[in-house]
Amino acid sequence: MHRLKSALATVALAPTVLALLPAASATAAGGPAVPFGSHTFPYAAGTLRPGGAQSSLDQQVIDKYNAWKAAFLKQNCGNGWYEVLSPDADHPYVAEGQGYGMVITALMAGADPGAKTAFDGLLKFVLAHPSVNNPDLLAAEQNASCRSVDGSDSATDGDLDVAYGLLLADRQWGSTGTYDYKGLALEHIDAIKASEINPSTHLTLLGDWSDSGDSLHYVTRSSDWMIDHFRAFRSATGDAAWDTIRTAHQNLITSQQSRYAANTGLLADFVVNTDSTPKPAAGQVLESPHDGDYGWNACRDPWRIGTDAVTSGDAASLASARKLNAWIRSKTGGNPGAVVTGYRLNGSAFDSGTDMAFTAPFVVTAMTDPGSQAWLDALWSKLVATPINPSLYYGGSVQLQTMIVASGNYWRP
Template identity: 65%
Template sequence: MGRRGITLLVLAGLLIPPLAGPPAATAADTLVPGGRPDVGAAVARGAAPAVPFGSRPRPYAEGVITPSGSPAALDRRVVAHYEDWKSAFVRRDCGNGWYQILSPDADHPYVAEAQGYGMVIAATMAGADPDARRIFDGLVKWTIDHPSSVDPDLLAAEQDADCRSVDGGDSATDGDMDVAYGLLLADRQWGSEGTYDYRDLAVRHIAAIKRGEVDPDTHLLRLGDWSGSGDRYRQVSRTSDWMAGHFRAFRGATGDPAWDIVRDAHQTLIAVLQSTYAPDTGLLPDFVVDTHTTPRPAPGEILEGPDDGAYGWNACRTPWRIGDDAVTGGDVRSLAAARKLDAWIREKTGGDPAMIGTGYRLDGTRISAGESAAYVAPFAVAAMTNPGSQGWLDALWRRMSATPVDPSGYFSASIQLQVMITVSGNRWVP
């Protein structure tokens, strides 16, 4: 599939990622015999990442905790998980210079959400993976070559095994949010003088999100560019799309104060939902309806199933998304929301991560049996916001470290990897 493993340095019997080692090569770099990048040419082009993995350029907010252990030990665990994730899901299918993130557990082989995850991950892992920029640029080409049928500056949500967009070719908001954010990370990592002008692409993508995926009346995110005026889904929003840290980055990149309004609208609604519908748990529902009047959890099936108003396979990401903003920016509202979630789950499970279920009613009643990293990992980011949760955070880290990448489940593996990046101290906002 054209993939190579991560270059590792063996020191004293330990695997140490080369945090400031050879720079990543772009797709345009000269190749030496065997198809490997000419590192000397890459250096000459100034391709070394500005924020190599492990450099921790910006401290987290005051009072934020990380797992016990040395930063180097935490980094080794993240790199090992990344290597397995990359082997399982990073593909070069259908030619055309594309890279894609395979999504075997989704409705289609390739979905926008997975590509967005891949772009954020690749840009963050630069410095540990010499292929990071090559992968990133291949994902950029994929997004350019698979435009939404509604707005060509957004990404079509689903592609089939032949890499063709299907089901109308319109967008999915969560994928677009991460695509734009990944492009901002890439601009910070490598600049925008190479094959692609990352910053220009990011600004265009952010503008398209604003015009097609943000409701102009409520300032809340829609499901995609297809849920516009007159559509019955216009007053529906998905809580896992509410990425406050992304809104902060979009405001910084564009200077557009509208993103402050968008951010405030989502944080206000999080507080209302927690206090009104989940005062004892802080849990958010997968979907919110009636956003133009009195927003409330979906009363039944609205898009995916009868439990659309519960804490399910969408909302399970919210402790991670809310927590990310809390630990990197110290926002008091994100901190309050994350701490509420942390306090509930720690008491609910008795401090045992194995007791975290796969779905809850908003009152904390467990819906289904089983365990998944998609539910376990996000609570680790919430735990970072509470200095009294050190033992709980350490238990969650051990659980994640012992959970291998399942090649049949990109969703859980991708969430866990991104959580491990944050929890290890390696999350930074462009």
């Protein structure tokens, strides 16, 4: 769901061997089991990291987190709730934002002594705003009075991050306190599978409102294709359906890049005809005339695809990420300031603005190419130097999360 008012190398990196993270119950004083900066989850062998001391990278992320938190993490609604404010969205509170907040606060635990309090407040808000179609999912939008609006149905991207955040929280703090994080995660994951995955294509639906009789039932949004989340859901549930779901999305990414963006690797905001021959939307199907272009949804794709590449070493994700990296590095001449807010799949720009939502995700794909150290460093410097804009929740939230990944502080529960 659109929420903005405005608007290759062939050698695969060796798959990483995932270290066993310490059990949450092992923390003696109730602190996080995987504190920020512990770097206990190794990335794929050969993954690049921005230049400079690790302690400096970590501190730069903490500084950006503190700015993000001051701008967007609020207690405006009472009831012990925390909310992520989205001033540049259609409504002050959106599911995507609450999902971002839950993932961010769980990952920043250890750097922020208030992370668990904030996480629990966000969770309390989420639980108080169920979807009208499936009460184990989150209603997508809330107004200034903190009431769900616009049908009170769900948006898939928000639910995917809420479930992932709950799995992170279970690992960080255990599930024997106020909230059974693991139990809630499993309920949420099962609800996603039941109401937000197309049972015939195994691809994400736009939300739990898109049932078999809906005209958009065979439309999917590329920014919902969170491959590393699907891996985590498989591990948490033991349900092999998540392997099928993950593979379906990876196959779609590969085929869309090959057929429609062979020279760029770019994906469309929305892909249609998923029941027959999937292809980029031809004009507006949900949000704008650019639904078939690389716009305000697909701009997150390099981050999502790249994150799976660096955390899993998966050959398909690596190939897809490297296509994106090779194109944008060439397109901009290695200048992060030249990334603009919208491209056609052939790589030509249709807009001329700049926004962290478009620039920041490429820092993750840059990590996958051994020859891109200078490009990675330039991107990192751009992200560090760009302040969090309190009026641009979307770009700021993407900026922070890509920095968490690029600094080596992301992990899969």
